Amino acid sequence: METEPPVRHPDAPAPGTKLGQHYSRCFGCGDEQPGGLRLSATAGEGVSLVAEFEVTEAHEGAPGLAHGGLLACAFDEALGGANAMLRLPAVTGHLQTDFRRPVPVGTRLHITAQVDGVAGRKIYSSAAGRLNGPDGQLALHARALFVIVDVSHFTTHGNREQIAKLSWDQAARDEQLDFNP
Numbered sequence: 001m002e003t004e005p006p007v008r009h010p011d012a013p014a015p016g017t018k019l020g021q022h023y024s025r026c027f028g029c030g031d032e033q034p035g036g037l038r039l040s041a042t043a044g045e046g047v048s049l050v051a052e053f054e055v056t057e058a059h060e061g062a063p064g065l066a067h068g069g070l071l072a073c074a075f076d077e078a079l080g081g082a083n084a085m086l087r088l089p090a091v092t093g094h095l096q097t098d099f100r101r102p103v104p105v106g107t108r109l110h111i112t113a114q115v116d117g118v119a120g121r122k123i124y125s126s127a128a129g130r131l132n133g134p135d136g137q138l139a140l141h142a143r144a145l146f147v148i149v150d151v152s153h154f155t156t157h158g159n160r161e162q163i164a165k166l167s168w169d170q171a172a173r174d175e176q177l178d179f180n181p
């Protein structure tokens, strides 16, 4: 697949900027979602971000170990967040996760996510997850394809009332995402 290098949007949040939750009920980042991951993300260099979340008992699969599906969710969220550097609304088309090491409850999972290339509406991304910090043991690796969509994707298929409550302009002022409700 021929891709173009991703181009960081001139209005993308500066490296080091903490990205706010894009929707308070988002399972990945929202603070009003019981048992949610509450993943916090920071803009990285280029078209990338760094994200972290703490694995709790709410995220267990086997006793004391994270559920793989929830870990994949964290990667979906982090990889989706990297699209903020392009400032293009996009949804996950394909997500592939390699689970290399178990992730115990109490781990702070450190994720680096980046956009690798763009081909038309297709955004190709990858991410790595390490245990308890950027120098920790590699536990997961993921690749994803996001497809750029019009905002009408969300208003047509989603909850229009909830979407109307989102303050898109305020979000933009706060340098948060103004898409992917």
Ligand SMILES: CCCCCCCCCC(=O)SCCNC(=O)CCNC(=O)[C@H](O)C(C)(C)COP(=O)(O)OP(=O)(O)OC[C@H]1O[C@@H](n2cnc3c(N)ncnc32)[C@H](O)[C@@H]1OP(=O)(O)O
Binding pocket: 019, 020, 022, 028, 029, 041, 076, 077, 078, 079, 080, 081, 082, 084, 090, 091, 092, 093, 094, 120, 121, 122, 145, 147, 149, 177, 180
């Ligand atoms: C800080 C946080 C920031 C925000 C984080 C958000 C994280 C969460 C992100 C999500 O979880 S989004 C929710 C999960 N994803 C979805 O619900 C998407 C459901 N799927 C769809 O709505 C449609 O299938 C989709 C919009 C993805 C594509 O439909 P379209 O009719 O618009 O496009 P089309 O099917 O023509 O595909 C466009 C291109 O993408 C390709 N494509 C689409 N899906 C693909 C797929 N699954 N695998 C490979 N290629 C795929 C397709 O082949 C085509 O390639 P070409 O341009 O080369 O012809």
